[in-house]
Amino acid sequence: MHLARYDELRPYVTADGSTIREWAGPGYSPARNQSLAEATLPPGTATIAHYHPRAEELYLFRSGRGRLRVGEEERDVGPGDCAVIPPGVVHKLWNTADAEDLVLVCACSPAYSHDDTVLVEGADGRAG
DSSP states (O other), X not given: OOOOOGGGOOOEEOTTSOEEEEEESBTTBSOOSOEEEEEEEOTXXXXXXXXXXXXXXXXXXXXXXXXXXXXXXXXXXXXXXXXXXXXXXXXXXXXXXXXXXXXXXEEEESOOOGGGOEESBOTTSOBO
């Protein structure tokens, strides 16, 4: 049995700019077909607009407030909300709070990979 403990997880920054702690996924656990991680966005920050050609993502928001764009649709998000992001659809997430991190659990199938992340804008928010 593989058991991951949050306080032992090493954070890293994904290609889209969010800080991740991965509980399960290839390279971190015996999981081969999916990954499960917690993402954190500090107040006033945003991810880089991107898509994943292969992976479907589920975002389950735990704390904070934000705004999520999936394709052409944008919605406010907060604790208890869950968004489904299909493969190949551009998405971007903003933390709209003044003082609270936006924290979400992210499940990806197949597992998250930097190689499966296509950025569609630069780090400055301009189209790439």
